Amino acid sequence: MVSEQVRIINPTGLHARPASVFVKAANGFRSDVAVISGDKRINAKSIVKVMSTALKQGTDIVIEASGEDETEAVRALVDLVKGGFGEV
Amino acid sequence: MVGIVIVSHSDKIAQGTVELCEQMSQGLVKVIPAGGTSDNDIGTDATKIEKAIVQADSGEGVLVFVDLGSAMMSTDVAFELLNGELRKRVVIADAPLVEGSVVATVQASMGSDLETVRATAEESREMSKLE
Numbered sequence: 001m002v003s004e005q006v007r008i009i010n011p012t013g014l015h016a017r018p019a020s021v022f023v024k025a026a027n028g029f030r031s032d033v034a035v036i037s038g039d040k041r042i043n044a045k046s047i048v049k050v051m052s053t054a055l056k057q058g059t060d061i062v063i064e065a066s067g068e069d070e071t072e073a074v075r076a077l078v079d080l081v082k083g084g085f086g087e088v
Numbered sequence: 089m090v091g092i093v094i095v096s097h098s099d100k101i102a103q104g105t106v107e108l109c110e111q112m113s114q115g116l117v118k119v120i121p122a123g124g125t126s127d128n129d130i131g132t133d134a135t136k137i138e139k140a141i142v143q144a145d146s147g148e149g150v151l152v153f154v155d156l157g158s159a160m161m162s163t164d165v166a167f168e169l170l171n172g173e174l175r176k177r178v179v180i181a182d183a184p185l186v187e188g189s190v191v192a193t194v195q196a197s198m199g200s201d202l203e204t205v206r207a208t209a210e211e212s213r214e215m216s217k218l219e
Contacts, residue, residue, distance in 0.1 A: 016111070016112070017111055017112060019194075020112040020113075020194040020197075023194060023198075024194070024197065024198055027198050046208075046211075047191045047194040047195060047208060048191050048208060048211045048212050048214070048215060051190075051191060051215070052214075052215040052216065
């Protein structure tokens with residue numbers, strides 16, 4: 001299992017188009033991927049779960065992956081969030 | 089890729105929902121509006137819906153979203169107008185129009201099959217506004 005904390009910096013947060021970009025990227029990996037925020041833990045591959053959680057700008061989240069490509073998955077998703085989804 | 093049709097009594101609702109879905113799909117998914125009557129009044133039109141379904145299909149099926157009451161009836165009539173093969177791969181989503189179509193578009197853009205896209209759409213019924 002690999003995990004890393006990252007702060008959401010884009011204005012929209014992990015919602016709407018950024019949520020869609022994030023979930024699509026997560027689905028590109030074989031590993032199970034979760035987003036953890038406080039006591040919430042959601043499946044990063046589910047668009048409904050990610051959109052309904054609507055994580056806001058400024059929130060610290062942990063991205064956690066387990067599986068054969070866990071390192072690549074966490075790195076790619078952390079980079080996406082750090083990159084601000086092209087909004088910043 | 090699975091296609092999507094938005095059936096609404098209002099052409100503006102159908103067009104606006106399509107616009108929102110397209111923002112999520114980056115142009116990968118065909119999302120086709122079928123709103124209003126043939127003379128663009130408030131209502132629904134089976135022929136318009138049938139044409140939208142044909143346009144949305146690329147061989148992997150079409151998921152149809154409807155708004156109120158008779159939109160469902162017009163869509164059933166539209167299904168009867170389709171050829172046999174296409175008729176087999178068209179389903180109505182039992183889901184909210186906006187939330188359902190947006191998440192379905194994302195799911196379809198990942199190359200999922202019709203049943204998976206439909207399941208994601210129907211999962212959106214559980215999305216809470218106030219949590």
